[in-house]
Amino acid sequence: MQFIPTGLAGAFIIELEPIADDRGFFARAFCAKAFEAQGLKSAIAQCNLSLSHQQGTLRGLHYQTPPAAEAKFLRCIQGANYHVIVDLRPESVTYLQHVGVELSAQNRRGLYVPELFGHGYQALTDGSEALYSVSEFYTPGCEQGIRYDDPTFKIDWPLPVSQLSAKDAAWPLFSPTATAEVSP
Structure with missing residues (x-):
């Protein structure tokens, strides 16, 4: 595996290093x-x-x-998705910066997202599937979110939004005090 820095402290794109033969290839997806x-x-x-x-x-x-x-480790296993991560760690040198990365079944890239990063993604194709591992159990009392269209971040999503859950539409706009209070 190759770990390629994204420009946000601690976040990486993970490229496979396939070993190919006549049958296809083998690659370590996680280690x-x-x-x-x-x-x-x-x-x-x-x-x-x-x-x-x-x-x-x-x-x-x-x-x-x-x-x-x-922390999250993501892959797209069918179709294509555009993933955006936002550094919400007040002490970070990349605080409030974001990066967008296309993950697809074709490019087979992975994305490592550190703790206290906002994460969202948009389907670039019909029938896209994301597979992701998380380091902690889902804990409703600790779940937070920010609006995908928050003017603080000016995220340029590649497509018009066709569907959005009521929960995601109701997230508040970003407040620096909210993340400062929870920073470890």
Whole structure:
């Protein structure tokens, strides 16, 4: 695996290093030792699968706060998704910056998202599926979110939003005091 910095402190795109032969290829998709060698959290509490029927569907921006702050490792296993991560750690040198990354079944990229990063994604194709591992169990009392269209971040989503849950539409606009209060 190759760990490619995203420009946000602690967040990485993970490229496969396939070993090919006449049958196809083999590649390590995850290795706890490789993650730990990069200083990344390697614990997996849950693996989640998300299907978006319609192109333009948007999910997020979500994160969990302590004591259940979670790191995520994501892949798109069918179709394509555009993932956006936002650094919400007040002490970080990349605080309030964001990065967008296309993950697809074709490019086979992974994305590592540190704790206290907002994360959301938009389906670029009908029937796209995201598979992601998280380091902590889903804890409703620690779940937080910010609006996908928050003017603080000026995120340029690639498509018009075709579907959005009522929960995601109701997230508040960003408040620096909210993340400062939960920062470890």
